Amino acid sequence: MTFELNYTKKAMSSVCDKHSKSAIAVCTAHKVLLCTSCLIQNTHPETDCVRHELEDLADQKDLALVQSLNTLKAIRDTKSNALNTKQSILKEKEALLQRVKVFRDDMDSKIDGMFNKTTKIIENLARDLDKKYEHAADEIDNILSKYEKDVAEFDENTVHEMEQKSAAAKDCLKKFELDDKLMCDFTPNGKLIDAIRYTVLGTVVFVEQRHFVDTAMKSPSIEETNKESDGVTRRPKSFIYVEDESKLKLKASPKSKRRSLGATIEKKLAAHTDGKASVRRLLERFGIREKKSKDAGQIPEGAAGAEIKGEVFTEVSFNSEQDVQDRKNTTISISSDSLTGLCRFTSISLLASEICLLDDKSSSLIVCDTSGTVTEILKKNKMLKMIKVDKDTVAVLSRDQSSQYKVSEYIVAEDGIKTKCLFTAKEEMGEVFGFDFDHASEKYALASQNGIFVYTAECQLDKKHDHVNLLRLLKTKDAGQLNAVFSFHTEDVYIIDAEEKSWTCFSIKTNQVTWTMQNNNIHPHSFLLRKDSLFLAHGHSLVPVDVKSGVLTETATVESSVDILSAIIAEDSDVAIVTASSVDPKESKIITFLGL
Numbered sequence: 001m002t003f004e005l006n007y008t009k010k011a012m013s014s015v016c017d018k019h020s021k022s023a024i025a026v027c028t029a030h031k032v033l034l035c036t037s038c039l040i041q042n043t044h045p046e047t048d049c050v051r052h053e054l055e056d057l058a059d060q061k062d063l064a065l066v067q068s069l070n071t072l073k074a075i076r077d078t079k080s081n082a083l084n085t086k087q088s089i090l091k092e093k094e095a096l097l098q099r100v101k102v103f104r105d106d107m108d109s110k111i112d113g114m115f116n117k118t119t120k121i122i123e124n125l126a127r128d129l130d131k132k133y134e135h136a137a138d139e140i141d142n143i144l145s146k147y148e149k150d151v152a153e154f155d156e157n158t159v160h161e162m163e164q165k166s167a168a169a170k171d172c173l174k175k176f177e178l179d180d181k182l183m184c185d186f187t188p189n190g191k192l193i194d195a196i197r198y199t200v201l202g203t204v205v206f207v208e209q210r211h212f213v214d215t216a217m218k219s220p221s222i223e224e225t226n227k228e229s230d231g232v233t234r235r236p237k238s239f240i241y242v243e244d245e246s247k248l249k250l251k252a253s254p255k256s257k258r259r260s261l262g263a264t265i266e267k268k269l270a271a272h273t274d275g276k277a278s279v280r281r282l283l284e285r286f287g288i289r290e291k292k293s294k295d296a297g298q299i300p301e302g303a304a305g306a307e308i309k310g311e312v313f314t315e316v317s318f319n320s321e322q323d324v325q326d327r328k329n330t331t332i333s334i335s336s337d338s339l340t341g342l343c344r345f346t347s348i349s350l351l352a353s354e355i356c357l358l359d360d361k362s363s364s365l366i367v368c369d370t371s372g373t374v375t376e377i378l379k380k381n382k383m384l385k386m387i388k389v390d391k392d393t394v395a396v397l398s399r400d401q402s403s404q405y406k407v408s409e410y411i412v413a414e415d416g417i418k419t420k421c422l423f424t425a426k427e428e429m430g431e432v433f434g435f436d437f438d439h440a441s442e443k444y445a446l447a448s449q450n451g452i453f454v455y456t457a458e459c460q461l462d463k464k465h466d467h468v469n470l471l472r473l474l475k476t477k478d479a480g481q482l483n484a485v486f487s488f489h490t491e492d493v494y495i496i497d498a499e500e501k502s503w504t505c506f507s508i509k510t511n512q513v514t515w516t517m518q519n520n521n522i523h524p525h526s527f528l529l530r531k532d533s534l535f536l537a538h539g540h541s542l543v544p545v546d547v548k549s550g551v552l553t554e555t556a557t558v559e560s561s562v563d564i565l566s567a568i569i570a571e572d573s574d575v576a577i578v579t580a581s582s583v584d585p586k587e588s589k590i591i592t593f594l595g596l
Helices: 036-041 060-152 159-173 192-195 209-215 261-268 275-284 318-328 472-475
Strands: 021-025 031-036 049-052 250-252 312-317 330-333 345-350 355-357 365-366 373-379 384-389 394-401 405-412 417-424 433-440 442-449 452-455 462-465 482-487 492-495 503-507 513-520 526-531 533-538 543-544 564-569 575-582 588-595
Touching: 021 060, 031 036, 049 209, 049 275, 060 159, 192 373, 192 405, 209 472, 250 318, 275 472, 318 575, 345 564, 365 384, 373 417, 384 433, 394 433, 433 575, 442 482, 472 492, 472 503, 482 526, 492 526, 503 526, 526 564
Parallel strands: 345 384, 433 482
Antiparallel strands: 021 031, 021 049, 250 312, 330 588, 345 355, 355 365, 365 373, 384 394, 394 405, 405 417, 433 442, 442 452, 452 462, 482 492, 492 503, 503 513, 526 533, 533 543, 564 575, 575 588
16 A cells, blocks of 8 residues: 655745755755755755756655655754753853842842941940930039038038038939930841741742743642652642742733633732732733733733733732731731730721731831731830821821820831821810821811811811810710710711710811710720711620711621720721720730621
8 A cells, every 4th residue: 555645835845954044946866955045155066966946846755855854954953942942041040040149149238238227226326325324424423422521521510501402412413314224125127027037039930931821821830739640749840939928919801701821920929929010020021011901802912922812901919908808707916026915906007008006005006917917016105096198108196295296197118117297286185085187188187175176288277176175065074085086078076985985976067066875885995987987896896876866776786706996997898907905915916807
């Protein structure tokens, strides 16, 4: 039996070995393909050549020879490419190793710089304090010498004279303001501690680009395992090495039904720690760009000209509010080596990527992620209340040594917490029990025993209602038992009196109490106000309140596992974040995400 091989001229695309140009002839005697340059330069000068133009070939054997020569060249080219790629692998490896070394050296340099700066701060602080006490010791020595002489001459002085000298010596000692106890501490940077717990310096990608594009949708994730023929379960070989979980998300068009390369990268980078910028760089490395178009027909650009269909990337984001929504009806515990005792988180704010807490027990601002890991702790004297004013900024009400109230902004940035003092209230307020901020008008409001004061963002007093004595109006003597929130658009103040177990609505417009409610069976802690929805926190419960009457809607009560101290509601969500009121140090650090 014989088979007829039907080779056609159209199927052939031949290239010569010498010049890698399109062949126009073939030497059937020496089995060589020839291009125009071969013929002009006579690079194939054998005298016994049998040359045929490819266009004139008709014999099936000659056509088969050309096809075989094409296959032979393809094999040789593949081998050459493999060897070239092997050399490239070595070069790329050395280049990557050098980049890692440069990065390591840069980190070493930065650590050395931070170490030197930190030790210099300690040296300077210690030197200044040491000078103060050395100077004090010298002056006290002079006082001592003088008074020793007075005591030695005791018999020569009257009792009245000695009393005068004793009083004078004591008055001299008062000016020194010395303390026999030192407060010295060093709190490591939480972000540095988080960074050095990893086992690698960053994400490593080392793979053939075409293979990556062609097989990404079929490749198992890093967390998946393969079962080999010997029955042993092994982790698959991965061309991307990442570590630790992150909240990075690639949000895709809801109309998409197929998983794209970008979505596969997202899956493989579900544990990426370097944030949004790193994933964007990785996507761009393979020719994939962020898409912000709402048109579901657009597709990400593929690497190496590959056609990749699937999701339209609409956003790359780190979203604490989404994390909060995912944590609905769960609890976390605020964890840090520096927080060992009892905490009282009287204020809480949800920032763009973190949670900020005010602990009035230690007068500290505490920043943590939505898993409870503390990243920053800032201690200041007499921090009283905190409110969110921007996506990464909170305002804090504090009291200085002269008992004046001041408002400061604290910006939570990657390199720490930055502080800016806005204004110091010059008005005589007495005890302040309410502090709030209106995002629409950018105004601050303070409720105190001597009235209500409103300040502009330019730190100017905008309004004051100091003719109203709220303590007398509320028939209470202890402002420390009061807590208040403001409704700026209705110009109402909602006030809780924990001692009297009552809650009141005071109208700034009318300067009158709109309503007052009391219930001896509950122990109210604080109000939670979002837009027109008002909630009362008492015991384990978060209860809706009718803003027009003050009546509690008991049927809509939400229960927590611990007593509620303070609460906020994440924007555009149905989740309240509440802190715990407890005398137990461990329980006092619990944060609960309550579904409303």
